[in-house]
Amino acid sequence: MREVHDDPPAMHGRDRERAVLESLLAEASATRGAALIVRGHAGIGKTMPLTAARRTAIGTGWALPDLADAAVRSGRQDQVRDIVARAEERAARFPSPMLGHSLAYAVAVLAPEHGADAKFAEALAMDLGGWPVHRARLNLAYGAWLRRRKRILESRVPLRAARDGFDALGAAAWGRLAREELRAAGEESAGRAAPSGEQLTAQELQTAMLAAAGLSNREIGQRLFVSHRTVSSHLYRIFPKLGITGRSQLREALEALQRDPG
Structure with missing residues (x-):
């Protein structure tokens, strides 16, 4: 399952982005759009082997933003429009929040000059x-x-x-x-400024926020594309970092963290 990481896209210039996009498109073509990216962004320049356990970009949509960003930075938007079109077809038949949000992002990023403003507005209004x-x-x-x-x-x-x-x-x-x-x-x-004490990672914080909202480990796993066992491991590390002992204390602890992050 895909892990969410903190790293942003690496900015290596158009030649590097072209190479990355070629790799992504090769996988996408082989699997009807399954672009699987390591460390959360195509700009890192690494791809993951396709396996039956991996969800595809067309099926779930999680890779669409990465693919769109790589295409824009390499100046090759036209090469991913077919993938986005197939994602739109699937979203019409099998709508899901993940696919819907990711598709809206990709459509906005790839939109032509005259229509991009409206597409970004639509995506942000979700x-x-x-x-x-x-x-x-x-x-x-x-x-x-x-x-x-x-x-x-x-x-x-x-x-x-x-x-x-x-x-x-x-x-x-x-x-x-x-x-x-x-x-x-x-x-x-x-x-x-880095907060005092041990800081939560981006995924730990997202896990904590979802758990505080009342989602089960399995529901959190589905949202973050990790197993429910991974969610349990995250919570096991989160509790001592926040100085709490149970799930019921998460909301209060996160509110305190927002009030006093330093």
Whole structure:
């Protein structure tokens, strides 16, 4: 099952992105769109072997944002439009939150100039309350899109939202990327101070938030694409980090963490 990691896309230039995209497209072609990416982003430049245990990008949608980002940075958007079209067909027949959110992201990122603004608005208008990582990535993509079109003042709003979202998740590397975009938009943003004590990883924090919302281990596993045993392991590490002993204390502990992150 796929693990969610903190690492942002590596920025290696168009040649590297082309090579990455070629690899992704080769796998996608072989499996009707199953692009499986290591460490959560195509920009890292590694792909995972296809196995029966892996969910495909078309089936679940989780790889669509990564594939779309790689295509845009390499200037080869047309090569993934067929994959996105197949995902849209599947979403119409078998709708799911994961596929819907990921598809909306990919459609917005790949949209032509005249339609992208509306597509980003549609994606951001979706119910993303239970999808904090997705919401932060979407804000980052939209802010970067606005900035590159010289809409500097407008770009700062979603970029701030992305920075704050990644900070809340403890996703330091993604937060730095959002700060780089903000700096390019003319706004300095100090790095977030590391909290005292042992910090939760991005996935641990997401697991804790979902558990605090009342989801079972199995439901959390389905949301994060990990096994319920992995969820149990995360919670086993989370409790002592937060200074609690049980699930019922998670909500209060997370609220305290937000009030006093330092």
